[in-house]
Amino acid sequence: MKPIKISEAVVRRLPIYLRFLNELSLSNIQTVSSQELGEKLDLNPAQIRKDLAYFGEFGRKGVGYNVDYLIEKIRQILKLDKTMNVALVGTGNLGRALCNYNMYIKDNMKIVAVFDADTSKKGTLINRLTVQPMQELSDSVKRLDISVGIITVPAAEAQNVADQFVAAGIRGILNFAPVVLKATPGVRIHNADFTAELLSLAYYMDNINGSKEGDETQ
Numbered sequence: 001m002k003p004i005k006i007s008e009a010v011v012r013r014l015p016i017y018l019r020f021l022n023e024l025s026l027s028n029i030q031t032v033s034s035q036e037l038g039e040k041l042d043l044n045p046a047q048i049r050k051d052l053a054y055f056g057e058f059g060r061k062g063v064g065y066n067v068d069y070l071i072e073k074i075r076q077i078l079k080l081d082k083t084m085n086v087a088l089v090g091t092g093n094l095g096r097a098l099c100n101y102n103m104y105i106k107d108n109m110k111i112v113a114v115f116d117a118d119t120s121k122k123g124t125l126i127n128r129l130t131v132q133p134m135q136e137l138s139d140s141v142k143r144l145d146i147s148v149g150i151i152t153v154p155a156a157e158a159q160n161v162a163d164q165f166v167a168a169g170i171r172g173i174l175n176f177a178p179v180v181l182k183a184t185p186g187v188r189i190h191n192a193d194f195t196a197e198l199l200s201l202a203y204y205m206d207n208i209n210g211s212k213e214g215d216e217t218q
């Protein structure tokens, strides 16, 4: 299939559509309109129609979209038709919480290896994963075909871990440490910055009638 160029804002909404469509499919609901999607997801139906038009004009006026077809298309676009193996470095409070959360299994992203620099943690188990020393990172990445790395170490150590991920051949990094990592060509870095989200939430609470997430056009 020829890759379709999609804007970042749309790519960020696709998992939200997918989660709801999966719920509909589990309830044996076969069609959904952009109106229904909009009401449930608090998004503008016109925006939803524009987003879904990327996959061709398959919604039928008055009938809506075929749920299973849409699920299949979104999964193809997000490349969820194959499982992606994930490594996590930093098995402290946050790292352990992420390992214990099974979203990754459901969404074809699976944490398959965990690492920590603290030698006293070596060999301990977190949700059936054995904590490995950092020296084993590179070998495990190759052996287990790991393509995504999660960073849950203190901010001062995050760049060091990112460099080790890149050297091991990892092409996607999700960074939870509150620090900006150096960009590396060919490597995609996403930041999940809890503190920054809270600070911007505080701003929008004072501007409650202003824009909200999902209002983004593009």
Ligand SMILES: NC(=O)c1ccc[n+]([C@@H]2O[C@H](COP(=O)([O-])OP(=O)(O)OC[C@H]3O[C@@H](n4cnc5c(N)ncnc54)[C@H](O)[C@@H]3O)[C@@H](O)[C@H]2O)c1
Pocket: 089, 090, 091, 092, 093, 094, 095, 115, 116, 117, 118, 134, 151, 152, 153, 154, 155, 157, 160, 161, 175, 176, 177, 178, 192, 193, 194, 195
């Ligand atoms: N983004 C968020 O939502 C969010 C929320 C809480 C914490 N954080 C951040 O996540 C990170 C982890 O927080 P935490 O509370 O789990 O910390 P923690 O101190 O409980 O755990 C950190 C772990 O990283 C390990 N570590 C340290 N340096 C390392 C290195 N160079 N290589 C491998 N392992 C190393 C430590 O041994 C420890 O097990 C911090 O940067 C914190 O600021 C982010």
